[in-house]
Amino acid sequence: MTHNHAPAVDFPELRWRSISEGDLDAWAALIARTAAAEQPVWFERRADLEQITESRNNPVGLNTVLGLDSDGVPRAYARLTKNKDGAKAHGFCAVDPQWQRRGVGSALLAWLEALTRQRFAEDAGAGSGGESPDRTTPAPRLRIFIEQKQQHQCALLEESGYEVVRYYNEMHRPLSAPLPDAPLDHGLELVPMEPGLSEAVRLAHNQIFADHWGSEPRDEEGWGYVVNDPLARPDLSAVVLASGTGEVVGYQLASHDPDTAGIRGFTEGYTDLLGVRREFRGRGIAQALLADAMRRFAAAGMDKASLDVDSENPTGAMALYRKMGYAPVNTSLAWDKVL
Template sequence: MTLNHAPAVDFPDLRWRSISEGDLDAWAELIARTAAVEQPVWFERRADLEQIMESKNNPIGPNTVLGLDSGGVPRAYARLTKNKDGEKANGFCAVDPQWQRRGVGSALLSWLEARTRQRFAEDHSAGPAPRLRIFIEQKQQHQCALLQESGYEVVRYYNEMHRPLSQPLPRVPLDHGLELVPMEPGLSEAVRLAHNQIFADHWGSEPRDEEGWGYVVNDPLARPDLSAVVLASSTGEVVGYQLASHDPDTAVTRGFTEGYTDLLGVRREYRGRGIAQALLADAMRRFAAAGMDKASLDVDSENPTGAMALYRKMGYAPVNTSLAWDKVL
């Protein structure tokens, strides 16, 4: 079943259409204007949007909508992503601060919900009812209020954690038979496969295909020089990894520089051998050598591996909370 067109947006004061490649700069400017007021920890920039436009699994034509005012200036957008076999869709949107509290956000949520239903139908999903998930920082109180009023429920909490690099840095040696090596392109596929196995039992996680993995390793902010992989010496098998990024622009808005651990994982059969601690200690030293002030990461507050306790032991402390909001349609 293929649907010919995406649903309409019920907000007539703006002219709505799909996003196209010619909108790249204006789209990025809309997100930046919104971020300048709302001050999120992270937001998508032009280079991120370039990657999004190249998606084959989630082509921007049917999965985006852009609202323009009478002068042709973009004032709001929404975007939906979904893995073909996934049990949820993820929604993203932004409304220009000058157009907030007029009902635009509610109209975008309705569009995202309608498009989610279409995507599940297109994918012939025979499992649970369509589910839409939206992530919002807890400090964004008016967006959280809108989601609650619209029938969404908080299903998970995520903590951003920081570790000052000015404090003494730990040294954590690896067990015999394990070796830590730099993250290199030749290891990417092996790390992807290891990641899919490691996170198979993690809440909300879905396998990363090659395109989804490309968003991680080819991200404009990705820093392989700040990343590392642990191998089993005898077989060369990937048993753990730490993939990091660095956003130089955050120093302007946040007042400090940080190395960010995007992904950290250890194969189940190798857990309890200090591999995660060794990878974090290595990351801290790499970040410090690059002149950064803090090491940072995000963690699911209910992570079954006890990650929160591990990070606290390594000197990380929570500084910000994000919420995963779900609505079953």
């Protein structure tokens, strides 16, 4: 992937450069300091950042920026990810609490927007053999996810011309309540998630989520972020197969963050991804996968089952989760700006 150099950040009080593997500890410490003040539900730890530095699609040397103070301490960072030919880029950033409200956030947003334009232009050039971009090339779009409670960040995005395009609800289900019984139909079998099933589940996932808002197909690197996530728990996950053919019909992929107990006061099993192939919907497969997940979480000694759902999910997932005892506890917003 040939990139031009990343744009400069217009905030001269910090010294700016791209992130490298040698920055992992200091980068993780910056995110942890910010999280201690802002109390997000989840934030990236060192192991997550290590995985990010290995990306081939979005190399950190070209898609990140780190701001250092006069003592060499990182005070702010931003990074961008984009799938080749994708319709949007995703922006991530954090500013040390001691450096907030000085204009650093605005400077990072401007940097992310400039880099988004650059990435879209590069993809258009690559797709048209270096000639002028094709007329069907999508307008550059930058998406940033923020929890609703992060009010100063939401205000900054609004002032900077971003719009809320989607709401996501974090939902919890106490495992102390009686667990549902949801047996599978005849001709279907539930098996543990294991590495040998990963590629078949990836292909099924891409098919299942093709009609979901904002979803883009996951290539092997993108899928690797899910199945090789440091918090991934294949032992708490499961796949439903068609008995005759062995094809993947549905899946529930779970993770567990042992640090949440200290931060949030309870332990949780988290369903990262849940999907059922269109032609098998209406047969109780999602209920069976969630009921199985609850049993696995409870057996592992966890207090709650949790997941996130798009509030306008086209499959009516929200109603299903409520029926199974989940209740919304927190809202995240997807903010977009078309550049």
